[in-house]
Amino acid sequence: MRLATIRQNQTTSAARIETENTAVLIPGFKDLGELLTDANWRNIAKDASGQLIEFEKTDLAPLVPNPRKIICVGLNYANHIREMGRDLPKYPTLFVKFAEALTGPYDDIEVPAYGAEALDWEGELAVVIGKTARRVKSSEAKDYIAGYAVMNDYTQRDLQYRTLQWHQGKSLEKSAGFGPWLTTTDSFTFGGELATYVGEDKVQSTPTNDLVFKPEDLVEYISHIYPLVPGDIIITGTPGGVGHASDPKRYIQDGETVRVSIEGLGEIANKTVIV
Known part of the structure; x- marks a missing residue:
């Protein structure tokens, strides 16, 4: 469904x-x-x-327009961790995004010129919570997940790396396309391709089962810190192929469309408009 x-x-x-x-x-x-x-x-x-x-x-509006929580996971695809020169983590790296960052799956993303110098793409799989989860085990966590969707997580690398805390480069207003729809857990199988395109260039391509921490692992870990409630979103991380890790580095330019597709979940596409 x-x-x-x-x-x-x-x-x-x-x-x-x-x-x-x-x-x-x-x-x-x-x-x-x-x-x-x-x-x-x-x-x-x-x-x-x-x-x-x-x-x-x-x-199509943002799938869940006003979630209480958006929890992001950094460095969660093995190939992205390696391209960033890091070791596989023992625990998830968590940070937050605010609801104001969400926009529709086909909306234009307007970026102020002062924040567009190092604009990067991150195609991600999003998990949507379907019932309150508090201190649940990973073996039971699937029962708390409503389904999955696609996230286009624009990132301002210059702001992100100003400090050790990433949030400031990850929550630009109306910069995260979210949708196109929720595919319920019974209608989705992991292992298909997550692909990101900038214009006509395919820049990311990874099977969704390359995640280090699976959705059930994340629900267990996070729900032992604070409860997850219906409509909360967990963004599970991006695979290798980001522009910041390219040689030379490549960033999103005015007028470029970033398209993210996940096999079994559909695709979203957002045009970048620098204002």
């Missing part, structure tokens, strides 16, 4: 995706995040018989 948040008539609605451009609206829920707060969300979504609509790609 695929679920989304769709813009319609100056508002939004949770929806069940039927085809690439049709969906059934789920009455009573303004977005997917609100739907997930209902313990019966799966059956509500499955049984929804609301209005069937056609939509354009740009009608």
